Amino acid sequence: MSSTGPVLVTGGSGQLATSLVHLGGTRIIRIGRPEFDFDHPETISAVVEKYRPAVVVNAAAWTAVDLAENEQDGADRANNSGPAALAEATAKAGIPLIHVSTDYVFSGDKGAPYTEADETTPQTVYGRTKAEGELAVLAANPKSIVLRTSWVYSAHGKNFVKTMINAGAKNPALKVVGDQYGNPTSSDDLAEAILAIIALIERDGWKQEYAGIYHASGTGETSWHGLAVAALEEATKHGQAMPEVNAIRTEDWPTPAKRPQDSRLDCSKLEQVFGVRLPQWRDSVAKTVHRLFHTV
Ligand SMILES: NC(=O)C1=CN([C@@H]2O[C@H](COP(=O)(O)OP(=O)(O)OC[C@H]3O[C@@H](n4cnc5c(N)ncnc54)[C@H](OP(=O)(O)O)[C@@H]3O)[C@@H](O)[C@H]2O)C=CC1
Numbered sequence: 001m002s003s004t005g006p007v008l009v010t011g012g013s014g015q016l017a018t019s020l021v022h023l024g025g026t027r028i029i030r031i032g033r034p035e036f037d038f039d040h041p042e043t044i045s046a047v048v049e050k051y052r053p054a055v056v057v058n059a060a061a062w063t064a065v066d067l068a069e070n071e072q073d074g075a076d077r078a079n080n081s082g083p084a085a086l087a088e089a090t091a092k093a094g095i096p097l098i099h100v101s102t103d104y105v106f107s108g109d110k111g112a113p114y115t116e117a118d119e120t121t122p123q124t125v126y127g128r129t130k131a132e133g134e135l136a137v138l139a140a141n142p143k144s145i146v147l148r149t150s151w152v153y154s155a156h157g158k159n160f161v162k163t164m165i166n167a168g169a170k171n172p173a174l175k176v177v178g179d180q181y182g183n184p185t186s187s188d189d190l191a192e193a194i195l196a197i198i199a200l201i202e203r204d205g206w207k208q209e210y211a212g213i214y215h216a217s218g219t220g221e222t223s224w225h226g227l228a229v230a231a232l233e234e235a236t237k238h239g240q241a242m243p244e245v246n247a248i249r250t251e252d253w254p255t256p257a258k259r260p261q262d263s264r265l266d267c268s269k270l271e272q273v274f275g276v277r278l279p280q281w282r283d284s285v286a287k288t289v290h291r292l293f294h295t296v
């Protein structure tokens, strides 16, 4: 991989792309709609030809989980056929593609953390399109790295942590599902992990054993209720009152798309191959909430 070209990041307005820009410096070029739009396939190869990047990070995706249930075509373009075309374009240019996927490719019925060897068992349109996108990317570009992450939050953009803090500022009591488990992931931590992988590839050159799927989530686990309590506790350090946070069952918060009950990811392969381990989720929630209250 040439270390002279830029790192091109798609999904420019999103959480992960924003973190990559903040942490990755001037080498990062982020692109978003309309310049890069999976709904307009001609824009996909055009950006690779225009920017001549050293590597592409695909952080663009359809992430509205419930909406995807009724918008299958749009979700498929953004999460499957679009990424496949991006993988083809990057393969043609001979450059690596780092593509981001999700814990929702699993049903959550395993009862233990999922490894990369586990079969995908998506139970939502979002999860299915992301699972299909993983395979399509890996098939189209032999220099593909697929990073599955989970429960991403940041001080910018739309995410569960911000939703809870905003709701807690307005309501004396909240209800949050306490029987779905996973690994909350700071988008800054994921961005740092991606930058470390890119640095390693540039230092040692591309090795074919890098290609494949990796789990890349924050260290440690909790429920959505646990994540809400952690975020709201941190918010009290910045003057916000602590609401009552009641744990409810999945059936008490009906949603169009069924969330996995336990989508914890075993991230040991990422550490073995790249020497990368994401920080403890609880520490990162504290950092993110601090940033949220100190960003004007
Ligand atoms: N958010 C989460 O909790 C999790 C996310 N992931 C994965 O991580 C990656 C990054 O997610 P995150 O940063 O949170 O996502 P965001 O929802 O914050 O951002 C998504 C980005 O994708 C862009 N986008 C959506 N549809 C298209 C399209 N058809 N063509 C081009 N761009 C499009 C959006 O653009 P616009 O603003 O114009 O709509 C936006 O810039 C995604 O692959 C996601 O599936 C995995 C696990 C958890």
Ligand SMILES: Cc1cn([C@H]2C[C@H](O)[C@@H](COP(=O)(O)OP(=O)(O)O[C@H]3O[C@@H](C)C(=O)[C@@H](O)[C@H]3O)O2)c(=O)[nH]c1=O
Binding pocket: 063, 064, 065, 102, 103, 104, 149, 150, 151, 152, 159, 160, 163, 167, 174, 175, 176, 177, 180, 224, 253, 255, 259
């Ligand atoms: C807002 C809210 C949600 N919930 C529940 C609903 C759901 O079961 C759970 C999570 O809610 P959300 O809908 O905000 O999160 P969701 O959109 O399901 O988050 C997912 O996004 C995609 C993109 C991913 O890839 C996943 O890793 C995951 O982060 O919390 C409550 O119990 N109370 C609430 O006030």
